[in-house]
Amino acid sequence: MLDYIYDGSFDGLLTAVYEAYYRKETPERIMSEQCYQENLLSTKLYVETDTVKANKVYQAIKNKISYGALKNVFYVFLSELPEAGTIIYHYLKLGWKIGNQVDKHLTDDRVLTVHDISRKVGRERHLMLGFIRFRQLEGNIYYAPMEPQYNIVGLVAGHFASRLADQNWIIHDVRRGIGAVYNRKEWIITNIDVKELKFSEEERNYQQLWKEYFNNIAIKHRFNPVLQKSNMPTKYWKHLVELT
Amino acid sequence: MQLLDKLRILAAAAKYDVSCSSSGSTRKNTPGGLGNASYSGICHSWTSDGRCISLLKILFTNYCVYDCAYCVNRVSNDLPRALFTPEEVVALTINFYRRNYIEGLFLSSAVYKNPSYTMELLLKTVKKLREEENFNGYIHLKAIPGADFSLIEEAGKYADRMSVNVELPSSEGLKLLAPQKKHEAIIKPMSLLSSKITERKEEKKKYKQAPKFVPAGQSTQLIVGATPDSDLQIMKLTENLYGQFKLKRIYYSAYVPVSNHPHLPNISAPPLLREHRLYQADWLLRFYGFSAGELLDADNPNFATDLDPKTDWALRNLHLFPVEINRADYEMLLRVPGIGIKSAKRIVAARQVGPLNYSDLKKIGVVLKRAKYFITCRGRYYGATVVEPEHIRNKLLAGSKSYQPQYQQLSLFSLYPDIFAADEQLSRITGEL
Numbered sequence: 001m002l003d004y005i006y007d008g009s010f011d012g013l014l015t016a017v018y019e020a021y022y023r024k025e026t027p028e029r030i031m032s033e034q035c036y037q038e039n040l041l042s043t044k045l046y047v048e049t050d051t052v053k054a055n056k057v058y059q060a061i062k063n064k065i066s067y068g069a070l071k072n073v074f075y076v077f078l079s080e081l082p083e084a085g086t087i088i089y090h091y092l093k094l095g096w097k098i099g100n101q102v103d104k105h106l107t108d109d110r111v112l113t114v115h116d117i118s119r120k121v122g123r124e125r126h127l128m129l130g131f132i133r134f135r136q137l138e139g140n141i142y143y144a145p146m147e148p149q150y151n152i153v154g155l156v157a158g159h160f161a162s163r164l165a166d167q168n169w170i171i172h173d174v175r176r177g178i179g180a181v182y183n184r185k186e187w188i189i190t191n192i193d194v195k196e197l198k199f200s201e202e203e204r205n206y207q208q209l210w211k212e213y214f215n216n217i218a219i220k221h222r223f224n225p226v227l228q229k230s231n232m233p234t235k236y237w238k239h240l241v242e243l244t
Numbered sequence: 245m246q247l248l249d250k251l252r253i254l255a256a257a258a259k260y261d262v263s264c265s266s267s268g269s270t271r272k273n274t275p276g277g278l279g280n281a282s283y284s285g286i287c288h289s290w291t292s293d294g295r296c297i298s299l300l301k302i303l304f305t306n307y308c309v310y311d312c313a314y315c316v317n318r319v320s321n322d323l324p325r326a327l328f329t330p331e332e333v334v335a336l337t338i339n340f341y342r343r344n345y346i347e348g349l350f351l352s353s354a355v356y357k358n359p360s361y362t363m364e365l366l367l368k369t370v371k372k373l374r375e376e377e378n379f380n381g382y383i384h385l386k387a388i389p390g391a392d393f394s395l396i397e398e399a400g401k402y403a404d405r406m407s408v409n410v411e412l413p414s415s416e417g418l419k420l421l422a423p424q425k426k427h428e429a430i431i432k433p434m435s436l437l438s439s440k441i442t443e444r445k446e447e448k449k450k451y452k453q454a455p456k457f458v459p460a461g462q463s464t465q466l467i468v469g470a471t472p473d474s475d476l477q478i479m480k481l482t483e484n485l486y487g488q489f490k491l492k493r494i495y496y497s498a499y500v501p502v503s504n505h506p507h508l509p510n511i512s513a514p515p516l517l518r519e520h521r522l523y524q525a526d527w528l529l530r531f532y533g534f535s536a537g538e539l540l541d542a543d544n545p546n547f548a549t550d551l552d553p554k555t556d557w558a559l560r561n562l563h564l565f566p567v568e569i570n571r572a573d574y575e576m577l578l579r580v581p582g583i584g585i586k587s588a589k590r591i592v593a594a595r596q597v598g599p600l601n602y603s604d605l606k607k608i609g610v611v612l613k614r615a616k617y618f619i620t621c622r623g624r625y626y627g628a629t630v631v632e633p634e635h636i637r638n639k640l641l642a643g644s645k646s647y648q649p650q651y652q653q654l655s656l657f658s659l660y661p662d663i664f665a666a667d668e669q670l671s672r673i674t675g676e677l
Contacts, residue, residue, distance in 0.1 A: 106594040107604040130288040130298075134343045142342065160344075162273055163280050167342060206339050212248055216255040217301060218291035221500045221514055227294025231287070241345070242289055 001028045001042035006085065007049050008032035010077050013085050014054035016047040017092055030085035057092075065095040068103055075118040078151045087113050124148055125155045131232075132156065133241045134169060135207075136200040142169040143197065145239050153180050157187045207241050214242035245326060251336070253326040257306040257317055258352055260502075261409070261465065262495040266298040266347035266382045268460030269404040279341055279348070279381030281404060281460075286347050299350035299384055300340055304328050304365055308354035312422035313505035314411070314470045317354045321503070327356070330369040334377060341381050348382030348404070349373070355388060363391035363399070370402040382460075387437065389429045396433055400440060405460040405492070408434050410485075413478050417471030420507050437462045438489040461492035468522060469515040470499040470508060474545035479525055479536035486529065496522040521547040528554055531585055532578045550641060555581040558618055559633045565618040566625055570599050582615030602626055613643050 004020065004027040006012035016030045028042065061070045073088050081087075091114045095102040105111045134142035142164070146153075153173045157180035160169060165184065172179040172192050179192035237243045267285030287296035305327040306317045316323070337349045351369060356362045366385060373379040385403040387396045400406060408430055412418045415427040437458060444457040464485065466478060478496075485491045498514035525547065528534040532554070539553050540546070548556045558565060558581050567576055569591060577588040587609045594600060594608060602621040606612055617627040617636045629635045 101597060104593045104597045106590050106608055107598070107600065112607055126284075126286070129282070130286045130344075130347075132344050136343070144344070159282075164278070164342065164344075165273055166276060166278060202339075206343065209248060209251055209336065210340060210343070210345050212252050213255050213300070214289065214291065214297070216252050217259050217297060218293045218295070219259055219500060220293070222293040222295070222498075222516065224294035225292055228290045228292055231294065231296065232290040240289065241343075 001039070002026075003028060003036070003039070003042045003044050004030040004047055004085075005033050005036050005044055006030065006047045008034050009049060010074065011051055011054035012047065012049040013077060013088065014057040015050050016085065017089055018050075018053040018057050019045070019047050020089065027089070028086075029083075030089050031082060032085065035082040060096070061092065064099065065092070065102060066100040069095050069100075072103075072114050072118040075121040076114055078155070079117050079121050080151050081117065084117070087117070121150045121152065121155075124150050125152045127232075127236070128152060128156050129159055131236050131240060132160075132171060133239060134164075134167075135197070135241075136203045138198045138200050140168065140200070142167050143172065143194075144170065145172045145174050145194075147175045147235075147238065148173065149235070151176060153178060154189055156180075157182070157189070161187050211242050247332060247336075250326040250328055250332065251302070253324050254303045254306060254328060255301070257354070258301045258303045258350075260316060260497060260500060261301060261350075261352060262295070262497045263350070263384065263407060263463055263465060263493070264296050264298045264301065265405075265463075265493060266384075268492060269382060271380050271382070271404060271456070271459065273380050274378060277378035277380050278338065279379055281380070281382045282347070288344070288346055298347045299382060300337055300346045300348070301350040301352075302328070302333070302336075304333065304351060304353035304362070304369065305356045306354045307356045309357070310355055310422065310424050312411075312425065313503055313508055314421050314467055314499065316502040318503070330365065330372050333369050334372050337373060337381075338377055338379065341379070346381075348384070350384040352386040353388065355390075359388045359390035360392045360395060363388045363395040367395055367399045367402075370399065374402045384460075387433045389425065389433055391433070393433070393436055396436065397440060400437065400458045401455060403458055405463060406437055406458050407463045407465070408437070409465045410481075411465065411467050412471055413466055413473040413481050414471065417473060421470065421505070434462065434464070434485075434489050434491075438491075442490065461490070463491055463493040463495065465495040465497055467499050468496050468519050469511070474540075475518070475522065475525075475547050476536070476540040476542070476545040478522060479529070479540055482526060483529060483536040494526060496526070517549060518547070521549075521553060525553045533575055534579075550644070551637070552581070554579070555614060555640065559637055562631060562633055562636075566620045566627075566631065567618065568620050568623065569605065570595055570622060580615055580618045582611035582613070582618070584609075614640065 002025060004016045006016045013030065020027055061073060073092065076084050076088050090110045094108065094110050098105065102111060128146060128148055132144045132146055134144045137143050153171055157171060160171065161182055168184060169182050170179055170192070172194060177191055177193065178189060180187050180189055265285050267283060269281035270283050271281040273280040285298060287298050289297040291297060307325050307327060308317045308319050311318045311320050333351065340346045341348070351366055353362050353366060356365070370383055370385055373383065383403045384405045384407065385399055387399065387406050387408045389408055410430055412421060418425055418427055441458050441461060444454060447454040468478065482494050485494060496519050498516050498519035500514045501511055525539055528539065529536065539557055547553055558579070567580060574588055574592050577583055577591055578585065590608045591600065594604070599622060605621065617629065617639065627636070629639055
């Protein structure tokens, strides 16, 4: 058994795929060092991240397979599942063999798994576009904490940069300790550590108005909390202003 | 009156309007402006009744000059009333939007003083949002029936979607429950909006810079269960509205008992299942290529309660089935119960690269517990039953949760099973009818 281990970055993963191709090896697994657990039976290869090699793979996905495949690969990478690297590796191998028709092979498990995970990540991204709640802080900065299952902060930031273009805002992935910070011009992903938050004067007022609205727009004759929870899973409730 | 009290009253007054969608518009943000529209729409929260919140849905006021029996805001109803100012609505919208609570504003109103006066207030509010606040989020605006056409037309320049609620499916129902409203007064603004939207679409083809006019189209709402109209009448009306006025959406609202008016049905709970069946049928009309006449006819004017409209149709047209998954065209696949638009598209894509077998269908997302009775896969039928309507119906119903089977364990000590009524048992013994 041969395991490839990369540093956990997207470039690292692409470099690992590059190495497998040029060394003419077929690694059993491609894993990030964060997820890797030692195993007596397997040989390990630590892949050194190389942006030139990574970029070659990136271009090869885009040109030899499709842009859609590239998006799928990136979304699966963001799922941060331990087996994500291996799944991507098998999908890409098939993709380079078949070309841009690979996403039509819906009955092939290598394709199906990638589509499944990619869809889940995409769905959470879409939900988060709705569930993110900004709080206005002193100094007119809008701050939104969130705890998504997948690492999607980079996928939602662009949406808010064009929508709330005239605001200073921070979207904070509390569990991962990272966030997107926007200064009315551009956004970056950076490490964030929040100690104390001071709300602006009118913040409590608008939170109260929003809660009042939320409670009065429901029709009690149609009370259906099961439906509510299936549309809005309770794991996201913690940071929703109207439900706290 | 405090803003909080106003919001409480005017949100509660707006809640019976079902429309919540924020889709269909591609409005972009402007330099220095706030907001944009998302083409697919975004839901921001779900309330305890399971309905989504996408827009800040409020009435401008619930002071009303009309006395429509089905409506909670009728003038004869004793309840707290409130009236916003345009500034208050603008402040709420902007501040909620900046916190990402909402996708935009859905502004409706009761008829205050007269229709044109009300429409002017609505117009003033959205104009302020767009021109003074540079707000580019989604705006859904009600066109008040009976208001001056020039006001409605001007409002269309600022709104993404406009709607006129038909409310009652037939003009008889309207006479009975809303004698002050005229059928024509509702239809006229709809046809005005529809022709303006079409006109502007043509212009857009020639000049890309032509200003927007209600880019997300118009919608309407029908109340279900307040009048004796059948599902067939409602579906025919639906079909006409989609065809004639090119409506984007029609919403169905199960009548919630808000009044004891003698002309209204005496019900304790809204007819939610009927509403659900109408939505299912609505989708069949818009996306599945069905017509109202196929789903219902004079002999069956209402939808079955135990099966969805598509399965019901399939059982009545069993001569068309089973269809071969690897050969049937897209339109026919769409008509198979258990196959939706996504799975039909996937089937068409997947079979370009190889034949599909039965286990592949599950992976693709076909609901096999329904579909298996109506398809063959590489020539084989997997339904394990005779292809007869009654057999398939029984099999389908046995799989549903609400089904109570009509049989029981027989006992040595009872002569006849309890499921037969007493006089039926007697006639079985005596042979008399």
